[in-house]
Amino acid sequence: MALPITYNIRNVFVRWRATVATIAGIALVVAVYMIMQTMAEGLEKSSQNTGDPRNIMIVRKGSTAESSSQVTRAQLKEFNYLPQIARDAKGQPLLSADVVVLVSLPRRDGSGEANVLVRGVSPVGMDLRPQVSLVEGRWFTPGKREVVVSRRLSPRFANFEIGGKFRTGGKELTVVGILDGSSSAFDSEVWMDADESRSIFDRENYSSVLVRAKDDAAGKEFVKRIESDKRLPLLALSEVEYYAAQTKTAMPIKFLGNFLAMAMSVGAIFAAMNTMYASVGSRTREIGTLRVLGYRRRSILISFLLEGAFLSLVGGVIGCLLALPLPLLGYSIGTLNFETWGETVFQFRMTPMLAVKGLAFSVIVGVLGSLLPSIRAARLPVIAALKSL
Amino acid sequence: MTIGTFILKNAMRNKRRATLSILSVAVSLFLLVTLLVALRELTLPPEDIGAALRVVVRSKISIANLLPAKQRPIIERVPGVEAVSPFTWFGGTYKNEGGLTFGQFAMDASKFRTIFGDSKMPEEQFEAFQKDMRACIIGKLTAEKYHLKIGDRITLVGTIYPVTLEFNLAGIYSGTIDDRNMFFHHKYFDEAMGDMGQVGMWWLKVRSAEDMPQVITTINNTFANSSAEVRAETERAFQLSFTSMWGNIKLFVGAICTVVVFTLILVSASTMSMSIRERFRELAVLKALGFRRRELFAFILAESFALAMFGALIGVGGAYLLYTFGSVSKMTNGIFITLEVTPKIIGTAITVAAGLGIAASIMPSISVAKTSVVEGLKTLD
Numbered sequence A: 001m002a003l004p005i006t007y008n009i010r011n012v013f014v015r016w017r018a019t020v021a022t023i024a025g026i027a028l029v030v031a032v033y034m035i036m037q038t039m040a041e042g043l044e045k046s047s048q049n050t051g052d053p054r055n056i057m058i059v060r061k062g063s064t065a066e067s068s069s070q071v072t073r074a075q076l077k078e079f080n081y082l083p084q085i086a087r088d089a090k091g092q093p094l095l096s097a098d099v100v101v102l103v104s105l106p107r108r109d110g111s112g113e114a115n116v117l118v119r120g121v122s123p124v125g126m127d128l129r130p131q132v133s134l135v136e137g138r139w140f141t142p143g144k145r146e147v148v149v150s151r152r153l154s155p156r157f158a159n160f161e162i163g164g165k166f167r168t169g170g171k172e173l174t175v176v177g178i179l180d181g182s183s184s185a186f187d188s189e190v191w192m193d194a195d196e197s198r199s200i201f202d203r204e205n206y207s208s209v210l211v212r213a214k215d216d217a218a219g220k221e222f223v224k225r226i227e228s229d230k231r232l233p234l235l236a237l238s239e240v241e242y243y244a245a246q247t248k249t250a251m252p253i254k255f256l257g258n259f260l261a262m263a264m265s266v267g268a269i270f271a272a273m274n275t276m277y278a279s280v281g282s283r284t285r286e287i288g289t290l291r292v293l294g295y296r297r298r299s300i301l302i303s304f305l306l307e308g309a310f311l312s313l314v315g316g317v318i319g320c321l322l323a324l325p326l327p328l329l330g331y332s333i334g335t336l337n338f339e340t341w342g343e344t345v346f347q348f349r350m351t352p353m354l355a356v357k358g359l360a361f362s363v364i365v366g367v368l369g370s371l372l373p374s375i376r377a378a379r380l381p382v383i384a385a386l387k388s389l
Numbered sequence B: 001m002t003i004g005t006f007i008l009k010n011a012m013r014n015k016r017r018a019t020l021s022i023l024s025v026a027v028s029l030f031l032l033v034t035l036l037v038a039l040r041e042l043t044l045p046p047e048d049i050g051a052a053l054r055v056v057v058r059s060k061i062s063i064a065n066l067l068p069a070k071q072r073p074i075i076e077r078v079p080g081v082e083a084v085s086p087f088t089w090f091g092g093t094y095k096n097e098g099g100l101t102f103g104q105f106a107m108d109a110s111k112f113r114t115i116f117g118d119s120k121m122p123e124e125q126f127e128a129f130q131k132d133m134r135a136c137i138i139g140k141l142t143a144e145k146y147h148l149k150i151g152d153r154i155t156l157v158g159t160i161y162p163v164t165l166e167f168n169l170a171g172i173y174s175g176t177i178d179d180r181n182m183f184f185h186h187k188y189f190d191e192a193m194g195d196m197g198q199v200g201m202w203w204l205k206v207r208s209a210e211d212m213p214q215v216i217t218t219i220n221n222t223f224a225n226s227s228a229e230v231r232a233e234t235e236r237a238f239q240l241s242f243t244s245m246w247g248n249i250k251l252f253v254g255a256i257c258t259v260v261v262f263t264l265i266l267v268s269a270s271t272m273s274m275s276i277r278e279r280f281r282e283l284a285v286l287k288a289l290g291f292r293r294r295e296l297f298a299f300i301l302a303e304s305f306a307l308a309m310f311g312a313l314i315g316v317g318g319a320y321l322l323y324t325f326g327s328v329s330k331m332t333n334g335i336f337i338t339l340e341v342t343p344k345i346i347g348t349a350i351t352v353a354a355g356l357g358i359a360a361s362i363m364p365s366i367s368v369a370k371t372s373v374v375e376g377l378k379t380l381d
Helices: A005-012 A016-048 A073-079 A194-200 A216-228 A239-244 A250-282 A284-292 A297-323 A352-379 A382-387 B003-011 B015-043 B049-053 B069-076 B109-115 B123-131 B140-145 B186-192 B209-222 B235-245 B249-277 B280-288 B293-325 B343-370 B373-378
Strands: A055-060 A095-106 A113-121 A133-137 A146-150 A165-168 A171-180 A189-193 A208-212 A234-238 A332-336 A343-347 B054-059 B081-089 B092-094 B104-107 B135-139 B153-158 B164-173 B182-185 B201-206 B230-234
Touching: A005 A297, A016 A239, A016 A250, A016 A297, A016 A343, A016 A352, A016 B249, A055 A216, A055 A239, A095 A165, A095 A194, A113 A194, A113 A343, A113 B235, A189 A194, A216 A234, A234 A239, A250 A284, A250 A297, A250 A352, A250 B015, A250 B249, A284 A297, A284 A382, A297 A352, A332 B235, A332 B249, B003 B293, B015 B249, B015 B293, B015 B343, B049 B054, B049 B209, B049 B235, B054 B209, B054 B235, B069 B081, B069 B201, B069 B209, B081 B109, B081 B186, B104 B109, B104 B186, B109 B123, B109 B182, B109 B201, B123 B135, B123 B164, B135 B140, B140 B164, B164 B186, B182 B186, B201 B209, B209 B230, B230 B235, B249 B293, B249 B343, B280 B293, B280 B373, B293 B343
Parallel strands: A113 A189, A146 A171, B104 B182, B135 B164
Antiparallel strands: A055 A208, A055 A234, A095 A113, A095 A208, A133 A171, A146 A189, A165 A171, A332 A343, B054 B201, B054 B230, B081 B104, B081 B201, B092 B153, B135 B182, B153 B164
């Protein structure tokens, strides 16, 4: 026979001072855990958002990132007219040979310099990446040393506004537009003309090539074709796959998040334990009465466990709510990307799955914290319990 | 019974509660010290003794941009420069291990000792390294991690350069601030790459600290407006430039840490004040016996202060022992090489603990003071 749940819930609020402190503690632990997780999730999502399933990316075999890859012009000639590549209305292949250069630029707040990824794209490069749109100004004109910067980078780097000029590679570049990458990795990039980028940064080769396959089957055939060509030390893979693999940067954040959650939950478990011991202690007589009424040890145990779980679940819900404003307000955060060594900007992201994880985490803390006190409550001898004051 | 033993007996009366309180304080302070140490390490990386005389020259565009090899004789002629070596990040993967392995640099082997004077290696190992063009030397930590010994063969697959290089391990060095890197002959690299005539960076040693500013200005000016502009800076400035790259995540992690510490303090304070609240009746008895409010406050304060300090001793002491004598690079998976618990950090932690001890005693003391003897005696809880 189980005790009614309302009995437990109402008991949680009897000793409200200790209860509030415990709930607040658990809420903050869950909030920190959730914030770190929404951060890691946002970072991973930004690379998942980037690929287009119809696109195929070609990089040098063995390179781990576009910025360290090279595709020579001779290699490009080997495959740019392959029949599997889709063509536009004019019959030109939908192919963008990009040049990715890491450029060190001063931050807007004057706190030093950081690396920015400057992507030189071919004219069809924008059509291949429909998630990128121009939100202000205009696209660059090749040959006029113009660039378009991302909306998210604009507040972070000096002179990243329309009409702003900055120097690199001995040349002065002018910002003529602001782009939005709809939360993809392109939010962390500056775009300019590919061939102009090659001349400014003195690059003979391209970094990567992006092509649009006619259809799925043609795409697979294209990948196979590049793979089997022994003259080409290149690797073709779907753009989605390429970006999905770029998750190294999220690792330390997850590591830190888990470490903090672990260490903090130990503290929270101690707190829950103390609260529950006190709760058991002050209700010794009540427990004795319940036993006399015929409730079994098992019911008492479960009842106290439920109480602990409910206590921390309340904390968990508050914690999840505390972590919500950052993803909702679209606050963006930037850090060093370990793949490209450029600044990567991303937003916090909350998913239902994460919320469930946070709540489960809080319940585990509650159950672990109330386990020993509940066992003690269940083991109390009836007579002694009744006699106690 | 003296007042001291009275307080001690009271503190240890409920052993389980005392243990839980002490442990939760210990955990919070351990975490506080860990976070403070890690943040300090991120914003202020450890400094090598020899770094004071080293200058790093990289491309002005960014660190990933290469420099023409023909700059070397020009830099060598700059007055005050003692030695110049190319310094190219190879970025190979070892044993198919993705992710963070260890840094690999191609350099002029004959200049290794001059530039990195703080490294220690047996003479015969250094000679073997100099003689064999395919030889490499490796830091003690990496050698231990992969169980490498002299004479082993090491194969690196380039991720930046399309070559696979094979090396003979000629020496294992130690004594630098980061004994993890691998160094090999730039000539071997050039040969494998078909003499591309480019290097990653130039690292140089200047004769004395007085020459430093002059050398840096001269190098920067010499290549200004050339096709390959450079940025010369001290090794320290070069290192610190990486901390700026962390972006606002640094600030953010700092903020999180504050929340973490605040949370744990809240939790421990509530735990400690709970034990006082349970003794309401007793305190009322003491009041009835004639003890004054401030004496009662002193009892409570002394008890919670003692618990907090005991927790601090375990937490801070544990962190100090762990980070001073434990292998930090193994524990953090290579993210940190040293975690130095400075006196300032210990001071901060102890201050927080003291504040915690005082804060935890204030609330119960106020309610004890407010309650009349009769009310206190009536309390059942």
